[in-house]
Amino acid sequence: MAASAESIEELYRSRYASFRGGMTAITGSHETARDVVQEAFAQALRDREQYRGEGSLAAWVWRIAFRVALRSRSKGRSEPTLNEVIEAAPLPASERDPLLAEALKRLPPQRRLIVFLRYFADLSYTEIASLCEISEGTVAATLAHARADLLQDLEREEASR
């Protein structure tokens, strides 16, 4: 079952902020993230016949977006895995919450990945589980650990200031 252009447009309009957030976290640049999101949806439109309806349309476009982001990061080298990308994600400079930015960088890669997908990309547990090929329980547990890590880190940093 191919995706219709209309459903891709609806996804774009309803989830643009999520895609932008997720890609900003991965690319470390608002400008690059915008480019990645636009290119990802353009590719989704071109390749919409390839969508087979296995999993949500959103998850399918997310995979495309990640591939586009990876290509923009790898610059011609062989494509790194999603984990490797997240591990090396520069994160944008955040004037709004620099302590959180530092705490995020210190998270173990797997936890950081799940945090990115849940809070920046606004994906559901189901979508994250599908994308990362893990169970929803693992998503929930990883998020709980990540939040605890972040809280502990932030409290420590804020106490030392």
Next chain:
Amino acid sequence: MSDTQMIEERLRNFLAVPDEPDWQDVLYRAGKTLTSAARPRSERRRSRRLLIVAAATLLLLGVGSAIAAVTITRGDGSPVQFAPTTGTTPSLGSDAASIIATIEARVPDVLSIRITKDAISNASGKGTTDYRIAHVAIAAPADHGPEIARASWESDLVGGALFTAFTQAHLAPPSGVDLTVVMPDGTRDHVGGGLGKVVPNQIFDPITPEIQARIQQNATAEGLTNVRVSTFEVVNDAIEIRATTMAAPAAAASSFSKAHGLDGLLGKSENDFEGVYFQLDDAKGNPILIQTTAPRAGAGGYWAAPSTGIQGDRLDVPHH
């Protein structure tokens, strides 16, 4: 606020999105002509369109060699009536097969119509909903630029006719139209499609010899030559108008606009008719302007050659 809520809030606020989505840019990057379904329809344009045409329709915007098209849905979600009247429309058949056969026979380039129940992903990305989609294959010279305008228009006509005929026959009507163009070498390109939210039992005006004569007169008065007018029946009559201009493309487009566009050419509202296809060619026979309407589907399209200088939504056609 709990610790969990606090950290979640900080995370959600961590990345601000400083700009607005730009679907038009996505379409350009996709590098394809996307009509109907892919319709670049910014909120701004939709508002403007509804404001201009009130009970009237679509005005479609074209840039460069891309066709732009929209479907119309009223802001409050209620269906839109474009036709002068509503009532019992001419029957196209009593069951799905006979209705489809009638439409296939009437709309010139339609190769096949097939209605299926498709599971479409919800906008939220969570789950799917089943929709009845009409898959329409239409012959076209190519799958881009002005060559696809006619197929796109016919797809809109088919969508409107199916919606009306199925509703009148107490059958579940399709909620979308999905166009695939078939090129002369047999290559197929899936284009997509859509239906506006419209009143199903609209009755449009017949194309009488008097109206055809008036179109000829109006076109001549606008300085157009080689004016050809033809009609064919869908539910009511659709009309095709082709003409030539000797003026420079930008001047011709401007004149057409100042002469009230299709309304000026028809001598009445474009929304009074089942469908209108208007193509303006230059002296060499190359199209410079195409405008289509299919109000039964709440849809239509517009294409302008780059030489017209028309950019984005700059086409301001004052309606009567």
